[in-house]
Amino acid sequence: MAGTFLSNKGVKWAFLLPALAYLMLMAILPLVWTLSLSFTQWDANTMPKPKWVGLGNFEYFLLKDKRFAHDLRFTAMYVGISVSAELAIGLVLASLLSQKFKGKNFFRVVYLIPMACPPIAVAFLWRMMLHPDIGVINSILQAVGIGKVKWTTSPKVAPFTLIMVDVWEWTPFMFLALLAAFQALPEELYQAASVDGANGFHMFTRLTLPLITPVIVTISLIRAIDAFKLFELTFGITGGGPGSSTESLSYYVYLIGMKWFKLGRGSAVSWIFLVILLVFAMLLVSRFKSRELTVKAR
Amino acid sequence: MVKKLFVVFAIVLCFLVAANLFGQVKVNLKVPITVLVTDPHIQVVDTWKPLWEAQTGGKINIVLVPYATVEEKMWIEFRTKAGSFDIACIPGTWKGDVMGGGHVEDLGPYITKFGYPGWDDVMPGAKVLVTWAGKTMALPYDGDNHMTYYRKDALENKEYQAQFKEKFGYMYKLPIANWDEVRDIAEFFNDWDWDNDGETEYGVAFIAQQNTQAMWSYLDVVAQYTTMAGKASNFASNIFFDADSMDPLCKSPGWVEAMKMIQELTKFAPPGLLGYGYSELRQAFVSGNSAIGFDWGDIGIQEQQTVTYGSKVKGLLGYGPLPGAKKYYDRQTKKWVEKQHQVNFLDFGGWMWIIPKAAKQKDAAYQFGTYITNPEHSLLDVCGIHGYTGANPWRWSHFKTIDAWVRGGWGRESVTNYLKAISDILQDPYAVTDLMIPGASEYYNSVDTHLNGVLSGILDPEEGCQLIFDDWKRITEERGKDQQKKYYRASLGLK
Numbered sequence: 001m002a003g004t005f006l007s008n009k010g011v012k013w014a015f016l017l018p019a020l021a022y023l024m025l026m027a028i029l030p031l032v033w034t035l036s037l038s039f040t041q042w043d044a045n046t047m048p049k050p051k052w053v054g055l056g057n058f059e060y061f062l063l064k065d066k067r068f069a070h071d072l073r074f075t076a077m078y079v080g081i082s083v084s085a086e087l088a089i090g091l092v093l094a095s096l097l098s099q100k101f102k103g104k105n106f107f108r109v110v111y112l113i114p115m116a117c118p119p120i121a122v123a124f125l126w127r128m129m130l131h132p133d134i135g136v137i138n139s140i141l142q143a144v145g146i147g148k149v150k151w152t153t154s155p156k157v158a159p160f161t162l163i164m165v166d167v168w169e170w171t172p173f174m175f176l177a178l179l180a181a182f183q184a185l186p187e188e189l190y191q192a193a194s195v196d197g198a199n200g201f202h203m204f205t206r207l208t209l210p211l212i213t214p215v216i217v218t219i220s221l222i223r224a225i226d227a228f229k230l231f232e233l234t235f236g237i238t239g240g241g242p243g244s245s246t247e248s249l250s251y252y253v254y255l256i257g258m259k260w261f262k263l264g265r266g267s268a269v270s271w272i273f274l275v276i277l278l279v280f281a282m283l284l285v286s287r288f289k290s291r292e293l294t295v296k297a298r
Numbered sequence: 299m300v301k302k303l304f305v306v307f308a309i310v311l312c313f314l315v316a317a318n319l320f321g322q323v324k325v326n327l328k329v330p331i332t333v334l335v336t337d338p339h340i341q342v343v344d345t346w347k348p349l350w351e352a353q354t355g356g357k358i359n360i361v362l363v364p365y366a367t368v369e370e371k372m373w374i375e376f377r378t379k380a381g382s383f384d385i386a387c388i389p390g391t392w393k394g395d396v397m398g399g400g401h402v403e404d405l406g407p408y409i410t411k412f413g414y415p416g417w418d419d420v421m422p423g424a425k426v427l428v429t430w431a432g433k434t435m436a437l438p439y440d441g442d443n444h445m446t447y448y449r450k451d452a453l454e455n456k457e458y459q460a461q462f463k464e465k466f467g468y469m470y471k472l473p474i475a476n477w478d479e480v481r482d483i484a485e486f487f488n489d490w491d492w493d494n495d496g497e498t499e500y501g502v503a504f505i506a507q508q509n510t511q512a513m514w515s516y517l518d519v520v521a522q523y524t525t526m527a528g529k530a531s532n533f534a535s536n537i538f539f540d541a542d543s544m545d546p547l548c549k550s551p552g553w554v555e556a557m558k559m560i561q562e563l564t565k566f567a568p569p570g571l572l573g574y575g576y577s578e579l580r581q582a583f584v585s586g587n588s589a590i591g592f593d594w595g596d597i598g599i600q601e602q603q604t605v606t607y608g609s610k611v612k613g614l615l616g617y618g619p620l621p622g623a624k625k626y627y628d629r630q631t632k633k634w635v636e637k638q639h640q641v642n643f644l645d646f647g648g649w650m651w652i653i654p655k656a657a658k659q660k661d662a663a664y665q666f667g668t669y670i671t672n673p674e675h676s677l678l679d680v681c682g683i684h685g686y687t688g689a690n691p692w693r694w695s696h697f698k699t700i701d702a703w704v705r706g707g708w709g710r711e712s713v714t715n716y717l718k719a720i721s722d723i724l725q726d727p728y729a730v731t732d733l734m735i736p737g738a739s740e741y742y743n744s745v746d747t748h749l750n751g752v753l754s755g756i757l758d759p760e761e762g763c764q765l766i767f768d769d770w771k772r773i774t775e776e777r778g779k780d781q782q783k784k785y786y787r788a789s790l791g792l793k
Contacts, residue, residue, distance in 0.1 A: 043777060045401075045736065046399045046736045131570060133573065133578075134578070150569075153570065153573050155756045238508070240508065241507075241572075241747070242572060243748065243756040244751070245754075245756065255743065258370040259369060259739055260743075
């Protein structure tokens with residue numbers, strides 16, 4: 001028996017080890033390495049070796065660097081608005097396309113196209129279309145009598161331009177997940193509610209929404225974490241501008257680490273970024289759990 | 299018999315020339331070389347690749363990356379030493395980090411070993427660009443400076459000139475003498491159809507889009523208000539730092555005045571100016587949308603391309619140096635000096651070819667580098683025969699071979715004026731050189747970001763300059779003030 005157990009255990013480990021080794025090599029080691037770098041100054045283009053600075057980098061970002069604070073605020077605003085809008089539009093679309101009507105499959109496919117495009121290609125495509133002077137969108141707006149919009153060159157408009165493109169690209173994800181959730185809802189519940197005299201609105205708010213809440217929270221969490229890493233749209237459409245009005249935290253990390261090659265400071269800001277993301281994710285997950293319990297209690 | 303002897307002699311001569319080209323030193327061409335290049339220089343590599351391969355038996359792999367990512371690609375190679383490319387075309391403004399950091403080959407031994415075609419033909423500015431601490435660390439390839447372009451059909455129109463004089467009470471000079479004149483001309487020609495093509499034209503256009511080299515548009519103005527031309531010293535032909543204290547000059551009255559001027563100019567520019575990177579500017583300007591433009595030599599090349607770039611201004615452009623200013627701030631006396639003057643500024647400095655220390659095929663890379671930058675081949679790349687390549691004239695011979703330019707699509711008079719404008723700038727011994735110390739990328743990101751803040755109305759000029767100053771001070775201190783000062787003084791030619 002013991003021999004069988006050992007051999008079973010051995011087999012398990014034999015299967016697990018490659019994956020563990022891969023994880024160690026590709027995820028854990030870089031994390032540890034960047035953590036150790038975050039306590040150093042290493043301007044890698046001119047300094048041959050890192051120099052120990054203790055908590056200096058963290059102190060810089062958390063207490064002194066206004067750009068970091070600004071970028072964090074912008075990113076949070078971007079995540080909040082874009083994910084909410086995507087959820088709302090995705091909900092409406094999923095609700096509509098879960099009904100039975102002719103040609104719904106066509107629309108289902110069409111709505112998925114933006115999500116299938118590579119984000120960087122999306123960014124450059126929109127950059128061309130949104131160009132204030134030669135972009136097709138302003139040409140159309142002018143043709144119908146609306147003036148030119150400073151899509152990417154006004155600090156007041158540019159943040160919302162990025163949000164608009166994000167919503168265009170990622171609403172299909174919300175739509176797809178919610179559509180699946182809608183189709184999995186038990187028909188009998190609705191029949192029973194109908195017999196009890198519930199109207200469409202009541203059924204949606206009292207039945208549909210509570211039932212799909214776990215899906216909503218999960219996809220919101222996934223999208224929020226993804227949106228928090230905003231990079232391609234900033235890089236491709238606005239370059240962080242005008243000024244720093246659309247500079248996301250990821251873009252700032254990129255500048256520090258990949259453009260200026262300040263690897264110590266880049267590692268520190270990456271770690272701060274990671275911790276913020278973890279806290280954010282934990283908060284959402286805990287809310288999800290409490291909401292799930294509430295729903296079950298009902 | 300004599301005929302046979304002559305043939306034999308000719309064959310032997312051919313072999314000798316071929317052998318002599320590389321000092322009779324054998325180069326291993328069995329392994330392909332990898333060339334890292336960005337658009338539009340790919341045009342040059344694509345042109346010469348098949349010829350070089352056919353002539354030498356070598357093989358070239360091309361890694362094409364967009365301008366925005368060439369820097370990270372290069373630094374990843376420098377840090378990892380993976381040998382991912384053997385030769386790369388990079389901007390001269392990075393030389394402080396690239397050469398100062400010791401990441402590229404000293405090409406002196408290669409020049410000794412293999413020779414270099416026409417070194418005496420290289421203009422002094424281009425030689426300075428590829429030199430670091432007295433060593434040749436790159437192959438010259440491009441002569442870069444901003445210059446003024448103006449529409450002759452507008453600015454030389456007698457009727458418009460009379461109207462201008464009536465409105466402003468004076469007559470501007472051509473080429474335009476100073477930024478005040480630019481402002482007035484831009485206002486005059488802004489927002490009406492002065493070339494009667496049925497479309498509205500604007501006064502002035504320049505690169506203003508963030509993250510696409512807009513800081514050089516601003517530095518064109520800074521150079522005029524911050525210093526006077528002279529043998530480089532702390533107070534002459536110096537615009538970035540106090541060379542003694544290494545304090546940034548970014549909030550000096552000269553910088554602030556320049557910021558106010560460039561902000562003012564945006565009022566007389568196309569509405570989408572802040573979306574003008576270098577590509578958009580060139581495209582817009584040659585399509586005829588503005589009276590004045592500022593750019594490297596590239597607009598001149600695209601001006602000739604009526605099909606590829608849809609130029610509507612062929613033969614209609616005038617060329618000149620950067621406008622000067624009616625005054626400059628003298629930091630010695632801490633007073634404005636009211637005097638018409640002009641300073642040339644070698645923005646960007648030009649592209650150059652470097653061979654990384656970790657390159658695997660250095661000899662072959664050097665051979666390819668000299669092949670594309672030799673006098674005959676480089677002429678075809680700069681004069682328009684190969685279209686728009688992003689390379690501007692940098693050899694003495696480029697300025698003398700007018701016929702080649704005419705073959706490249708230029709009018710004889712146009713190209714003569716164009717080359718004179720560039721040659722005057724490149725030969726100016728007092729031209730301000732670009733910022734070429736370690737951290738240049740970070741320093742310039744700060745200028746770019748806050749300039750854009752000012753142009754888009756988020757910041758006022760004083761705030762913008764103060765923020766740049768704060769950033770520059772911090773960057774300098776973080777990188778080591780003494781070290782940076784040493785590099786900076788060296789870049790000015792000071793001890």
